[in-house]
Amino acid sequence: MENQKKVIGIIAEYNPFHNGHAYQIQRAKEMADADFVVVLMSGHFTQRGEPAIFNSHTRTKMALLGGADAVFEMPAPFSCASAEDFASYGINLFGSLGIPYISFGTEGASAKELLYLASLLKNESPTYQLHLKELLLLGSSFPQAREGALLAQMKEDGLSSDERFRYKEILQSPNNILGIEYMKAKLNYRSPILPIAIPRMGSSYHDTSLPKFQDFASASAIRNSIFQHHNDYSPFVPHSVLSLLKEAKPLPRDILCDPIFYRILMLQYDDTPLSHFFDVSHELSRRIINYIRQGSNYEEFITNIKPKQYTFSRVSRALLHIFLGITKKDMLEYKEGKLAPYARLIGFKKESSDLLTQLKKNSSIPIISKLADANHILSTSPTALKLLFCEVHAAHLYRALYYSCYSEELPNIYQQPLVII
Amino acid sequence: MENQKKVIGIIAEYNPFHNGHAYQIQRAKEMADADFVVVLMSGHFTQRGEPAIFNSHTRTKMALLGGADAVFEMPAPFSCASAEDFASYGINLFGSLGIPYISFGTEGASAKELLYLASLLKNESPTYQLHLKELLLLGSSFPQAREGALLAQMKEDGLSSDERFRYKEILQSPNNILGIEYMKAKLNYRSPILPIAIPRMGSSYHDTSLPKFQDFASASAIRNSIFQHHNDYSPFVPHSVLSLLKEAKPLPRDILCDPIFYRILMLQYDDTPLSHFFDVSHELSRRIINYIRQGSNYEEFITNIKPKQYTFSRVSRALLHIFLGITKKDMLEYKEGKLAPYARLIGFKKESSDLLTQLKKNSSIPIISKLADANHILSTSPTALKLLFCEVHAAHLYRALYYSCYSEELPNIYQQPLVII
Numbered sequence: 001m002e003n004q005k006k007v008i009g010i011i012a013e014y015n016p017f018h019n020g021h022a023y024q025i026q027r028a029k030e031m032a033d034a035d036f037v038v039v040l041m042s043g044h045f046t047q048r049g050e051p052a053i054f055n056s057h058t059r060t061k062m063a064l065l066g067g068a069d070a071v072f073e074m075p076a077p078f079s080c081a082s083a084e085d086f087a088s089y090g091i092n093l094f095g096s097l098g099i100p101y102i103s104f105g106t107e108g109a110s111a112k113e114l115l116y117l118a119s120l121l122k123n124e125s126p127t128y129q130l131h132l133k134e135l136l137l138l139g140s141s142f143p144q145a146r147e148g149a150l151l152a153q154m155k156e157d158g159l160s161s162d163e164r165f166r167y168k169e170i171l172q173s174p175n176n177i178l179g180i181e182y183m184k185a186k187l188n189y190r191s192p193i194l195p196i197a198i199p200r201m202g203s204s205y206h207d208t209s210l211p212k213f214q215d216f217a218s219a220s221a222i223r224n225s226i227f228q229h230h231n232d233y234s235p236f237v238p239h240s241v242l243s244l245l246k247e248a249k250p251l252p253r254d255i256l257c258d259p260i261f262y263r264i265l266m267l268q269y270d271d272t273p274l275s276h277f278f279d280v281s282h283e284l285s286r287r288i289i290n291y292i293r294q295g296s297n298y299e300e301f302i303t304n305i306k307p308k309q310y311t312f313s314r315v316s317r318a319l320l321h322i323f324l325g326i327t328k329k330d331m332l333e334y335k336e337g338k339l340a341p342y343a344r345l346i347g348f349k350k351e352s353s354d355l356l357t358q359l360k361k362n363s364s365i366p367i368i369s370k371l372a373d374a375n376h377i378l379s380t381s382p383t384a385l386k387l388l389f390c391e392v393h394a395a396h397l398y399r400a401l402y403y404s405c406y407s408e409e410l411p412n413i414y415q416q417p418l419v420i421i
Numbered sequence: 422m423e424n425q426k427k428v429i430g431i432i433a434e435y436n437p438f439h440n441g442h443a444y445q446i447q448r449a450k451e452m453a454d455a456d457f458v459v460v461l462m463s464g465h466f467t468q469r470g471e472p473a474i475f476n477s478h479t480r481t482k483m484a485l486l487g488g489a490d491a492v493f494e495m496p497a498p499f500s501c502a503s504a505e506d507f508a509s510y511g512i513n514l515f516g517s518l519g520i521p522y523i524s525f526g527t528e529g530a531s532a533k534e535l536l537y538l539a540s541l542l543k544n545e546s547p548t549y550q551l552h553l554k555e556l557l558l559l560g561s562s563f564p565q566a567r568e569g570a571l572l573a574q575m576k577e578d579g580l581s582s583d584e585r586f587r588y589k590e591i592l593q594s595p596n597n598i599l600g601i602e603y604m605k606a607k608l609n610y611r612s613p614i615l616p617i618a619i620p621r622m623g624s625s626y627h628d629t630s631l632p633k634f635q636d637f638a639s640a641s642a643i644r645n646s647i648f649q650h651h652n653d654y655s656p657f658v659p660h661s662v663l664s665l666l667k668e669a670k671p672l673p674r675d676i677l678c679d680p681i682f683y684r685i686l687m688l689q690y691d692d693t694p695l696s697h698f699f700d701v702s703h704e705l706s707r708r709i710i711n712y713i714r715q716g717s718n719y720e721e722f723i724t725n726i727k728p729k730q731y732t733f734s735r736v737s738r739a740l741l742h743i744f745l746g747i748t749k750k751d752m753l754e755y756k757e758g759k760l761a762p763y764a765r766l767i768g769f770k771k772e773s774s775d776l777l778t779q780l781k782k783n784s785s786i787p788i789i790s791k792l793a794d795a796n797h798i799l800s801t802s803p804t805a806l807k808l809l810f811c812e813v814h815a816a817h818l819y820r821a822l823y824y825s826c827y828s829e830e831l832p833n834i835y836q837q838p839l840v841i842i
Contacts, residue, residue, distance in 0.1 A: 258825045259683050265821060266684065269746055269814040293824070325690055393690040400686060404679045409714070 005035035005358055008101040008196065011074070011090035011182075013042040015052050015223070016245055017062035020105070020201055020216045022238045025067035027198050028103035036069040036355045038099055040090050041346070042079035043391045044398035045324065047086055049316025050253040051398055053223055055410055058248045060347040060419045065240040069352035070359070071419070072097075073344045075391035077278075077326050077334055080317050085335070087181035088188070093340035095191045098362030103196040104182055107173035111183070111195035114176065117167065118183035120153050121146075128153045141309060147171050175200055189339075210236065226250050249408075253316075255401045257298040260323045264292060267322070278331045279318040283307050288319070324394055333383055338365070341384035342377070344391075345369040347419025371414055426456035426779060429522040429617065432495070432511035432603075434463045436473050436644070437666055438483035441526070441622055441637045443659045446488035448619050449524035457490040457776045459520055461511050462767070463500035464812045465819035466745065468507055470737025471674040472819055474644055476831055479669045481768040481840045486661040490773035491780070492840070493518075494765045496812035498699075498747050498755055501738050506756070508602035509609070514761035516612045519783030524617040525603055528594035532604070532616035535597065538588065539604035541574050542567075549574045562730060568592045596621055610760075631657060647671050670829075674737075676822045678719040681744045685713060688743070699752045700739040704728050709740070745815055754804055759786070762805035763798070765812075766790040768840025792835055 008028050014021060025037050041063060046052050052059060060071040078089035094102055106114070120128065131152040135145035147168065154164050170176045179197060186193055201216045208224055210217045210232055217236040225233040227250060237245055267274060274285035287305040295301035306315045321327075342365050348356055360367055366377045371392070378385045395413040402410045429449050435442060446458050462484060467473050473480060481492040499510035515523055527535065541549065552573040556566035568589065575585050591597045600618060607614055622637045629645055631638045631653055638657040646654040648671060658666055688695060695706035708726040716722035727736045742748075763786050769777055781788055787798045792813065799806045816834040823831045 258821065259680070261821050261824075262680050262683060262818070263687065265814065265817050266687075266746060269810070293830070325687060389690070393686065396686050397683065400679065400682050403682075403714070 005354060006032060006101075007036045007038055007099050007355065007358070008032055008034045008103050009038050009040060009090070009094040009097075009099040009193075010068070010103050011040045011087070012063070013046050013052065013079070013219070014039075014059045014063050015042070015046055015219050016054060016059065016226075016237070017066045017241050018217065018219060018222055018233075018237050020218075021063075022066045023201055023216070024103065024105050024198050028101075028196055029067075031198070032101055032103070032196050034101065036352055037067065037103075038094075038097070038355070038359070039063050039068040039071045040074050040093055041071050043073050043076050044394045045076050045080045045320055047080060047083070047317070048313050049080060049318070049320040051251045051256065051401055053226065053250045054245075054248045055398055055402070056346055056395070057411070057416050057419060058244065061421065062241045062244055064347055064349055064419060064421045065244065066238050068349075069355050070348040071346045073346050073391060075344075075387050076324055076394040077331060077387060077390050080320050080324070080326070081278075081331075082314075082317075083178050083181045084184070085331075087178065088185040089339055091182060091185035091189055091191050091193060092338075093343060094193055095189065096338075096340055096363060096365040097343055097359055097367075098364070099359075100192070101194050101196055102182060103198060104179050105175050105200040106179050106197045107170075107175050108199050109170045109173075109176045109179060109197065111179075111197040113167070113170060114179040114197065115183045115186075115195070117150065117170065117180050118187055120150055121180065122184055122187045125153055125156075127156050223250070227252055249402070249406055251398070251402055251405060254298045255405050256319070256323065257301065259397075259401065259404075260319055261293060263323055264288065274322060276327050276329070277318070278321040278326045278328050279314065280322060281307075284310070284315065284318055288322075324390065324397065326390065330386070330390070334387055337381075337383045341365060341381055342374075342388060343367045344371075344374075344388065345418065347421070350420055369418055426775060427453060427522075428457045428459055428520050428776065428779070429453055429455045429524050430459050430461060430511070430515040430518075430520040430614075431489070431524050432461045432508070433484070434467050434473065434500075434640070435460075435480045435484050435487075436463070436467055436640050437475060437480065437647075437658070438487045438662050439638065439640060439643055439654075439658050441639075442484075443487045444622055444637070445524065445526055445619050449522075449617055450488075452619070453522050453524070453617050455522065457773055458488065458524075459515075459518070459776070459780070460484050460489040460492045461495050461514055462492050464494045464497050465815045466497050466501045466741055468501060468504070468738070469734050470501060470739070470741040472672045472677065472822055474647065474671045475666075475669045476819055476823070477767055477816070478832070478837050478840060479665065482842065483662045483665055485768055485770055485840060485842045486665065487659050489770075490776050491769040492767045494767050494812065496765075496808050497745055497815040498752060498808060498811050501741050501745070501747070502699075502752075503735075503738075504599050504602045505605070506752075508599065509606040510760055512603060512606035512610055512612050512614060513759075514764060515614055516610065517759075517761055517784060517786040518764055518780055518788075519785070520780075521613070522615050522617055523603060524619060525600050526596050526621040527600050527618045528591075528596050529620050530591040530594075530597045530600060530618065532600075532618040534588070534591060535600040535618065536604045536607075536616070538571065538591070538601050539608055541571055542601065543605055543608045546574055546577075548577050644671070648673055670823070670827055672819070672823055672826060675719045676826050677740070677744065678722065680818075680822065680825075681740055682714060684744055685709065695743060697748050697750070698739070699742040699747045699749050700735065701743060702728075705731070705736065705739055709743075745811065745818065747811065751807070751811070755808055758802075758804045762786060762802055763795075763809060764788045765792075765809065766839065768842070771841055790839055792837075 043056050044052055063071050078085055128149045131149035132145050135148045151164055208220050210221045210225055222233045222236055274280050274288055275282050291304040295304050302315050345367055368374050368377055374388055392413055399410045464477050465473055484492050499506055549570045552570035553566050556569045572585055629641050631642045631646055643654045643657055695701050695709055696703050712725040716725050723736050766788055789795050789798055795809055813834055820831045
């Protein structure tokens with residue numbers, strides 16, 4: 001393996017790309033002394049159960065301008081799935097592409113700490129299981145019960161109260177939790193991938209307003225600012241990306257409301273139970289039907305149908321699965337097969353073409369850089385084709401939503417060339 | 422049958438109700454010396470393949486204010502079908518309700534003339550068939566070829582050139598042609614129903630602008646005037662109906678564009694061929710997919726996909742069948758069973774309650790006046806229930822379209838009481 005360049009993988013949504021993302025790419029390269037950063041980016045719909053603010057093509061361009069060397073697409077069934085499935089897909093894809101490092105942001109937790117927590121969750125000792133069960137019976141939410149069970153296990157393992165307090169803190173932060181999922185996937189799939197944890201700068205993930213005295217804002221805060229037509233997000237986005245961001249038109253979540261309603265009406269007419277779709281329980285299905293159209297906007301509708309024990313994102317994702325047509329059966333099929341059976345390239349930096357040569361040499365799965373070739377390349381793998389076409393369908397729907405919003409056409413995903421900058 | 426009151430049936434869309442309709446009701450009662458007029462009105466979607474300008478409830482109220490005594494609903498599979506199926510459903514419904522007269526507007530043709538033409542079309546003599554085939558082979562459209570074949574048959578039957586010229590004129594007008602379909606259905610189903618033809622007043626069916634010196638305008642012209650927010654349609658609408666018409670919000674055809682596009686995307690993803698739907702030929706299916714979203718509005722899209730030999734309405738109806746989920750298989754099922762297996766009452770005049778008593782006594786099919794009872798009443802007839810629920814589904818979709826248009830809710834069809842004035 002002479003002349004191999006050092007490659008790091010990052011899993012991201014870039015919804016939209018901001019200073020924190022550029023910092024992470026830069027810092028990951030420095031820490032690992034890496035040559036290239038390969039991004040696995042969510043396709044047209046995100047883990048919050050929403051259309052991405054900009055289409056994949058635009059977000060890919062932003063990522064490349066912001067420091068990424070190549071961008072691959074995570075298809076909708078995984079980009080709109082739980083953190084566990086999202087992470088599992090990512091770890092598997094990087095493994096198949098022969099990428100030895102994964103870098104992710106944390107709220108201060110080290111890779112070693114996350115790996116330790118992941119090992120506890122993977123092993124599920126009798127102590128852990130007992131406490132988890134008890135706490136759930138006592139009415140804790142799943143994350144609360146999981147935390148309590150982990151702490152009980154740590155006590156049994158002889159960790160000091162200071163150490164346990166530290167882990168309790170770690171478990172409070174969404175980026176850490178996603179980090180744990182990466183590490184769990186590494187353990188579950190026996191992946192040799194090496195983690196590079198990068199402490200997140202600035203605002204927390206949950207902040208929805210822009211900060212006053214720093215360069216880093218959360219993607220949520222930036223999205224809000226964009227939707228409110230303020231331009232005050234400018235300092236929080238790399239200069240190279242700014243003009244692109246200003247000319248792109250954002251897609252609001254609310255645009256899903258009517259199309260999802262038509263879809264549900266049609267499914268009811270066709271006698272297709274909503275519970276066929278991934279993440280839609282019988283209870284949620286009942287509530288969707290009972291509360292359909294109640295609420296003055298999509299957010300209120302979701303709040304109305306949300307069972308107490310579910311998160312808002314979980315319900316949003318469930319509705320999105322109905323809209324995109326992702327069934328429980330489909331997800332089972334995707335997960336039973338090779339998790340990432342192909343890699344769809346969306347863009348790369350011209351100056352990083354060495355990287356592509358190296359990836360093509362190392363990859364154990366087909367790299368698809370032209371959608372029209374997919375039928376041929378994946379002809380022996382119907383599940384892989386189905387997975388790919390689920391994202392193609394998602395892109396078509398994204399385009400239809402965009403048209404509903406702006407009466408303007410986005411290019412068809414088949415006519416969209418590779419993004420090369 | 423003592424004390425029987427004389428009842429006339431009228432089949433209509435009332436899209437919207439205007440002076441011509443009020444005149445027809447009045448004149449029909451006079452001509453037949455009838456006590457009551459029963460209307461069979463299209464549900465939420467019309468024969469032009471569009472949502473009705475107002476929902477059934479509102480149009481029913483207009484019809485009652487304009488002179489009708491009771492209004493029954495024609496369900497979507499027939500209200501959005503060809504003139505032949507539309508007429509067959511109507512003749513069958515009136516037959517089952519025990520209504521002995523049907524009145525319809527003509528462009529001057531007498532019932533006897535229409536019945537003669539209908540008998541020629543029903544019999545399809547060898548002469549007729551030969552000429553029809555030849556003319557079609559020579560490139561005539563179906564209506565042209567049919568006219569030629571009819572004229573050839575008349576010549577053989579010894580009709581003078583004057584008489585043939587008269588029939589040729591009759592065949593040019595849409596109301597006459599619909600009248601022929603009523604008479605064809607009468608013959609096909611051996612219905613004893615007696616026709617009362619009423620010469621249409623004022624503008625022709627095709628006129629899209631309001632006339633200057635008369636009280637009668639076409640429904641198309643009135644719709645155009647409403648959509649353009651002119652109030653110049655006022656003189657052409659009965660005074661009793663006017664305030665209702667002014668406060669109701671009209672639904673434009675264009676509102677179908679996005680929802681139909683989502684529906685087609687989803688069907689493609691689900692591998693459901695568009696040609697499963699009623700009136701969608703393989704050629705049309707191919708053109709829909711090739712031209713999807715091409716055109717600056719719905720009308721342009723339809724013009725783009727329209728095969729040469731199809732009419733605009735035929736293509737609009739085909740798209741509507743896709744949207745409403747009306748398949749070829751469904752239509753076959755509806756047509757193989759009893760054509761009108763129930764009668765859904767939407768409204769009546771309080772002072773005409775005798776009429777309802779008489780209808781209930783004479784009717785050979787269940788009369789449904791409360792939707793919630795349908796499951797029980799039609800429990801032994803799954804096809805009848807399916808037909809009814811197709812209109813219920815159409816009403817739900819109409820409501821969703823209305824919401825898309827106005828961000829306001831129409832009442833749910835289940836919460837809509839009978840219209841009683």
